[in-house]
Amino acid sequence: MTEFSGPAARYADLARRLRHDPFVVQTLRSTAAATLSYLVALWLSSEPAPLTAPLTALLVVQVTLYSTLTTSLRRVNSVVVGVLIAIAFSAIVGLSWWSLALVILASLVVGRFVKVEEFIPEVAISAMLVLGVTQVAHTAWDRVLETLIGAVVGLLFNLLLAPPVWVDTAGDSIEDLARRMRRLLLDVAEEFAGAPPVERAAARLHEARRLDNDVADVDAALRTAEDSLRFNPRVKEGLLHRIVLRTGLDTLEICAVVLRVLARSVTDLAKVRAGEALLPRPTALALQETAQHTADAFVSYAVLVTAPDSVAAEAAETRLAGELRAARALRAHSAELLLAGALREPGHWQLYGALLADFDRVLDELDPEHRGRRLMEELDRHARERQERRERRLRMAPRPGRARAER
Structure with missing residues (x-):
C-alpha cells in the first residue's frame, strides 16, 4: 500500500477530516439538494423563479435521515396551514391592516397547536404572502407545490444518497x-x-x-x-x-x-x-x-x-x-x-x-458491573415504553381492527 509523506500526508489527513466533518458534509448535501429542487420546480411550476422549492430543500435536508423526515413533514404542514388561513381570510375580509394583524395572530396560534415547532413563523409568512396577491388560489397552489417539491426532493436525496452514520x-x-x-x-x-x-x-x-x-x-x-x-x-x-x-x-x-x-x-x-x-x-x-x-x-x-x-x-x-x-x-x-x-x-x-x-x-x-446494570435498565425501560405505545394503539384502534390485533 502506498504511504504518503510530507505535504501529501497532510492533504490526505485534511481530506479525511473534512469527509468526516458534519458541517462540511451537510453543506455539500444541502447545496446539491437545493439546486436539484430548483431545477425540478422550474419544470413543474408555472412560477418564473420558484425559490420556495430550494428554500424548503435547504431547510429539510438535515444531517440525518430521521431529522430530514420529521423536518420535511413539519415544513409542509406549516405551509399548508398558512395557505388555508390566507384563503379563508381573503374570501371573508380581504387585505387591510387589521386583517393582516388577525392573519398573523391566527397563524401563530394555529401553528402552535399543529406542532410545527421551529416552523411556526413559516405559517404566518405563508399566510401573508398568499394574502398579499390578487390571484389567491393560483399563488396558494404554487406555494404549496413548490414546498412539496422541495420537501420531496430533499427526502429522496437522503433516501437515495443516505447520509453518513455519525x-x-x-x-x-x-x-x-x-x-x-x-x-x-x-x-x-x-x-x-x-x-x-x-x-x-x-x-x-x-x-x-x-x-x-x-x-x-x-x-x-x-x-x-x-x-x-x-x-x-x-x-x-x-x-x-x-x-x-x-x-x-x-x-x-x-x-x-x-x-x-x-x-x-x-x-x-x-x-x-x-x-x-x-x-x-x-x-x-x-x-x-x-x-x-x-x-x-x-x-x-x-x-x-x-x-x-x-x-x-x-x-x-x-x-x-x-x-x-x-x-x-x-x-x-x-x-x-x-x-x-x-x-x-x-x-x-x-x-x-x-x-x-x-x-x-x-x-x-x-465499574463495568455498574455499566452493565445501567444498560439493562435502559433496555428494559425502552421495552416497557414500546409495550405501552403498542397498548395505547390497541386501545385507540377501531373495534374490528382491535379484535384482529388481539387475536
Missing part, C-alpha cells in the same frame, strides 16, 4: 472528553504534593467547571449520532448503539461533576493550609498514584463504550478492570494514611473524607 464522530468526541478529564484529574493531583496558592487551585476549579461546556458539545454530537441510527437500513441494532453511547456519556458527565467537587475540595484545603503543603508526602504520593490509575480508567472506559467490535471491547474492559483494581488498592492505602492525618489534625477530617468520597464515586461509576 457514530464514529460521536465516539471520537466521547474519547476526547475522557482525555480532557484525564488531564484535569492529573493536574489536580499534582497539587497534593505541593503548596499551591489559592489562586492556582481556584484556576483548576474553573477548568473543571468548563467541562460542562465540553459535555454539552459531546451531547450535541451524540444526538446527531442517535438520529443517524434511526430509520437507517444500513444499521443493525441501532437501539443498542444509542443506549451504549448515551449511558457512556451519562457516566462521564457524572464523573465530570465529581471532578468539579474534587477540585473544590482541593481549593478549600489550599485555603486552610495557607501556603503550606496540602498533605504529607507519603499521603500525597499515594493519592497521586490513585489519581493516575483513575485518570487512565477514564480513557479505557471511553474506549470500551465506543469499541467497534467485541474484540476491542474485551481488550478495553480488561484494561479498565486492571486500572480499577489498582486504583482501589491505592485508594485503600491512601485512606489509611489520611485517617492517620485526620487523627493528628481532627479539624481537617471532613476535607480528607471528601477526597476519598470523590474517588469512590468515580471508581463506582466506571
Whole structure:
C-alpha cells in the first residue's frame, strides 16, 4: 500500500477530516439538494423563479435521515396551514391592516397547536404572502407545490444518497472528553504534593467547571449520532448503539461533576493550609498514584463504550478492570494514611473524607458491573415504553381492527 509523506500526508489527513466533518458534509448535501429542487420546480411550476422549492430543500435536508423526515413533514404542514388561513381570510375580509394583524395572530396560534415547532413563523409568512396577491388560489397552489417539491426532493436525496452514520464522530468526541478529564484529574493531583496558592487551585476549579461546556458539545454530537441510527437500513441494532453511547456519556458527565467537587475540595484545603503543603508526602504520593490509575480508567472506559467490535471491547474492559483494581488498592492505602492525618489534625477530617468520597464515586461509576446494570435498565425501560405505545394503539384502534390485533 502506498504511504504518503510530507505535504501529501497532510492533504490526505485534511481530506479525511473534512469527509468526516458534519458541517462540511451537510453543506455539500444541502447545496446539491437545493439546486436539484430548483431545477425540478422550474419544470413543474408555472412560477418564473420558484425559490420556495430550494428554500424548503435547504431547510429539510438535515444531517440525518430521521431529522430530514420529521423536518420535511413539519415544513409542509406549516405551509399548508398558512395557505388555508390566507384563503379563508381573503374570501371573508380581504387585505387591510387589521386583517393582516388577525392573519398573523391566527397563524401563530394555529401553528402552535399543529406542532410545527421551529416552523411556526413559516405559517404566518405563508399566510401573508398568499394574502398579499390578487390571484389567491393560483399563488396558494404554487406555494404549496413548490414546498412539496422541495420537501420531496430533499427526502429522496437522503433516501437515495443516505447520509453518513455519525457514530464514529460521536465516539471520537466521547474519547476526547475522557482525555480532557484525564488531564484535569492529573493536574489536580499534582497539587497534593505541593503548596499551591489559592489562586492556582481556584484556576483548576474553573477548568473543571468548563467541562460542562465540553459535555454539552459531546451531547450535541451524540444526538446527531442517535438520529443517524434511526430509520437507517444500513444499521443493525441501532437501539443498542444509542443506549451504549448515551449511558457512556451519562457516566462521564457524572464523573465530570465529581471532578468539579474534587477540585473544590482541593481549593478549600489550599485555603486552610495557607501556603503550606496540602498533605504529607507519603499521603500525597499515594493519592497521586490513585489519581493516575483513575485518570487512565477514564480513557479505557471511553474506549470500551465506543469499541467497534467485541474484540476491542474485551481488550478495553480488561484494561479498565486492571486500572480499577489498582486504583482501589491505592485508594485503600491512601485512606489509611489520611485517617492517620485526620487523627493528628481532627479539624481537617471532613476535607480528607471528601477526597476519598470523590474517588469512590468515580471508581463506582466506571465499574463495568455498574455499566452493565445501567444498560439493562435502559433496555428494559425502552421495552416497557414500546409495550405501552403498542397498548395505547390497541386501545385507540377501531373495534374490528382491535379484535384482529388481539387475536
